[in-house]
Amino acid sequence: MPGEHAPASMVVLADANNFFASCETVFHPELAGKPVVVLSNNDGCVVARSNEAKQLGIINGTPWFMIREAAERDHVIARSSNYELYGSLSRRMMSVLSTFLPGQEVYSIDECFMRSPWDGERTRQICLAMRRTVLQGIGIPVSVGVAPTKTLAKITNHWAKRHERSHGVTLWHDLAQSDGGAGILASIPIEDIWGVGRRLAKRLRGIGIRQAAQLRDSDPVAMRRRFSVQLERTILELNGFPCIYDDDHAGGNTRNTELLCSRMFGEPVQGEDHIVQAVSVYAQYACRRLQRQHSLCTTVSAFCSSGNVHTGIPSAAHGSMTLPDPSDDPVIIAAAARTALHGSIIPSVRYARAGVLLTGLIDADAFHTLPTLGANSDPGLSSVLEQVNRRFGPMRVGIGCAAGIRGEGRASEEVGARWAMKRNMLSQRCTTRWEEMPVVHAN
DNA sequence: TCTGGGGTCCTAGGACCC
DNA sequence: TCTGGGGTCCTAGGACCC
Numbered sequence: 001m002p003g004e005h006a007p008a009s010m011v012v013l014a015d016a017n018n019f020f021a022s023c024e025t026v027f028h029p030e031l032a033g034k035p036v037v038v039l040s041n042n043d044g045c046v047v048a049r050s051n052e053a054k055q056l057g058i059i060n061g062t063p064w065f066m067i068r069e070a071a072e073r074d075h076v077i078a079r080s081s082n083y084e085l086y087g088s089l090s091r092r093m094m095s096v097l098s099t100f101l102p103g104q105e106v107y108s109i110d111e112c113f114m115r116s117p118w119d120g121e122r123t124r125q126i127c128l129a130m131r132r133t134v135l136q137g138i139g140i141p142v143s144v145g146v147a148p149t150k151t152l153a154k155i156t157n158h159w160a161k162r163h164e165r166s167h168g169v170t171l172w173h174d175l176a177q178s179d180g181g182a183g184i185l186a187s188i189p190i191e192d193i194w195g196v197g198r199r200l201a202k203r204l205r206g207i208g209i210r211q212a213a214q215l216r217d218s219d220p221v222a223m224r225r226r227f228s229v230q231l232e233r234t235i236l237e238l239n240g241f242p243c244i245y246d247d248d249h250a251g252g253n254t255r256n257t258e259l260l261c262s263r264m265f266g267e268p269v270q271g272e273d274h275i276v277q278a279v280s281v282y283a284q285y286a287c288r289r290l291q292r293q294h295s296l297c298t299t300v301s302a303f304c305s306s307g308n309v310h311t312g313i314p315s316a317a318h319g320s321m322t323l324p325d326p327s328d329d330p331v332i333i334a335a336a337a338r339t340a341l342h343g344s345i346i347p348s349v350r351y352a353r354a355g356v357l358l359t360g361l362i363d364a365d366a367f368h369t370l371p372t373l374g375a376n377s378d379p380g381l382s383s384v385l386e387q388v389n390r391r392f393g394p395m396r397v398g399i400g401c402a403a404g405i406r407g408e409g410r411a412s413e414e415v416g417a418r419w420a421m422k423r424n425m426l427s428q429r430c431t432t433r434w435e436e437m438p439v440v441h442a443n
Numbered sequence: 444t445c446t447g448g449g450g451t452c453c454t455a456g457g458a459c460c461c
Numbered sequence: 462t463c464t465g466g467g468g469t470c471c472t473a474g475g476a477c478c479c
Binding site for chain 3: 448449452454460461
Binding site for chain 2: 039040041042043044045047061062063064065066068081083108228229230256257258259260261262263264353355
């Protein structure tokens with residue numbers, strides 16, 4: 001496989017700055033220059049911050065309730081996470097980026113790898129133009145790192161974000177000779193390396209490896225034996241030998257191998273009825289994603305658990321069902337999820353979250369059966385659901401919604417059940433909902 | 444009172460087979 | 462008392478990522 005990749009080309013990593021916070025600013029320019037934080041579902045904890053919020057010392061992952069008072073004193077603006085908006089802006093951004101360089105591999109909602117077949121200077125000019133275009137056309141600032149390997153591109157990108165003079169674009173070549181020739185790796189702690197998490201960093205420090213340069217200079221074979229094959233790859237990548245590949249980025253559309261839909265409840269709930277409702281709804285969300293990627297699943301798992309240890313004895317229930325035939329039918333899959341949990345829910349427990357996991361995913365085209373031998377649901381019901389959802393929007397009707405869980409909220413696709421998520425500071429979904437489109441006034 | 448959600452890859456160990 | 466060698470497949474759990 002390595003042979004298939006052109007060795008001469010450089011890895012280009014484009015990564016949006018403070019992506020969620022930047023998205024909130026696109027349609028609310030008055031937020032620019034102000035401290036903005038974006039909160040996780042249920043407005044639980046901070047998941048993104050503008051530069052100004054970072055300067056106030058707000059750390060990612062901090063529970064909102066713990067810093068709320070201080071943040072409000074500092075005039076921090078908080079938003080519930082609006083994934084519909086972020087997803088939409090992400091698709092636009094990726095689309096623009098892909099017109100500048102080949103080999104795009106969308107790595108996450110806010111970053112993608114690309115390849116440049118050009119030399120350093122030409123690559124730099126292309127990346128500067130790419131950055132300007134995205135900023136002007138989408139309104140999102142991105143930083144770009146260019147390096148021989150993905151691991152080094154991550155480091156280079158990180159540097160570009162922090163140093164104004166780079167104008168958002170940095171080449172590994174520029175950094176390799178810094179610090180009097182020792183290179184920038186001598187000043188980077190190991191936990192800042194892509195692929196080295198907290199646990200591994202602790203173990204590495206235990207054997208005296210503290211900086212990236214020390215890891216780069218360690219023996220990859222010995223480290224593989226002692227730790228893992230991933231760490232060996234990281235070491236090789238730090239030395240400039242690419243060995244982390246994306247297997248199937250052809251078309252940029254990779255398929256998931258499993259799909260999970262899980263949520264914390266807005267408030268803990270008790271009793272099988274509520275859990276079954278939630279699990280039915282999550283199963284339908286998961287099915288939409290399954291159908292979108294044109295897959296069928298073979299196994300359906302469902303789980304629920306009580307949350308906070310302080311509010312009761314921790315308790316969890318889970319179960320799974322193998323389907324008689326691979327399916328993407330919400331009727332079948334929601335029923336399987338309910339069956340998987342049936343009997344294991346304890347009536348006295350207050351559950352805080354639940355979820356549905358679809359595994360054993362296969363390509364829908366790879367599975368054929370005669371219509372009469374297919375899965376034993378009423379085909380009419382599924383197709384009616386599909387047609388209604390297509391015409392009137394997702395989740396207007398659905399399974400498990402009969403028990404009065406359609407709420408009053410503005411969001412048509414959200415259920416109004418007691419257990420539904422809290423998102424009290426949600427911005428408008430300007431790019432995906434007609435009724436939430438921004439209005440511009442000209443004087 | 445209140446701490447997210449959705450993934451991937453790798454490894455070890457068990458079941459099973461010849 | 463002694464108890465092969467090698468392989469595959471599956472699953473659970475750890476670790477990491479954004």
